[in-house]
Amino acid sequence: MLLKTRAVVLDITPYAEASIIVKAYTESHGLQSFLVNGVRKQKARYANNLFQPLTIIEVVAYFKKQGGLHRVSEVSASPPLVHIPYDTVKTTVALFLAEILYRSIKEEEPNSGLFGFVDHAVQILDLHPETTTCFHLVFCLQLSRYLGFYPGGHYSSLSQYFDLKEGVFRESRPMHPYFIEHSLTKLFHELLTLSLEDMHDIKMNGGERKKLLQAIITYFELHHTQGFSIRSHEVLAELMG
Secondary structure (H helix, E strand, O other), X not given: XXXXXXXXXXXXXXXXXXXXXXXXXXXXXXXXEEEEOOOOOOOOOOOHHHXXXXXEEEEEXXXXXXXXXXXXXXXXXXXXXXXXXXXXXXXXXXXXXXXXXXXXXXXXXXXXXXXXXXXXXXXHHHXXXXXXXXXXXXXXXXXXXXXXXXOEOOOEXXXXXXXXXXXXXXXXXOOOOOEEOHHHHHHHHHHHHOOOOOHHHOOOOHHHHHHHXXXXXXXXXXXXXXXXXXXXXXXXXXXXX
């Protein structure tokens, strides 16, 4: 069956002499794997930048109902990225977000809300001039809502710790090491109130940003990455620290 769908590229793996396997989150069938032949040849049919992490593509493929690799017939950018491929910080943010999505999404079924959120986020990151400082933090927290483990409870002067293991604000310091200190919990709460469009309104220094990034990574690893560790945030933290 020939299938046409939009998709977000999450990961690529070299295959055979000149082909690649593309892991992508599709609008119509969730997470899927595509075989793209000949893309690593000198005179390839498709440009390499079509398959960079977080690129949004429109793909026509021979879809196997039983799963496995779907062979690509046609692929194009949908829409073409303007700034992400040429801006070092935006590229690094895109690599990080793609890894988060790749480690978090396992369902091979459509989720229009999640796909729409990712599609919208990629275009904001690409086109908005002020999307680098805290974009990745706000994105991850909003993504957790679609994945089913959005932080619960309420921050207040009496609830100044965030328990990463239980996913709630609490009054007392947890007995385990997975929590956000009260000195950072207010900033964490502020991140929860922001949209991707206004995330530049929050002010924090590099040290605070790095600690909150590590806390959010831990939160994902505790709740949704099935034991896989996130690694690309280390480069991102150094670049933006």
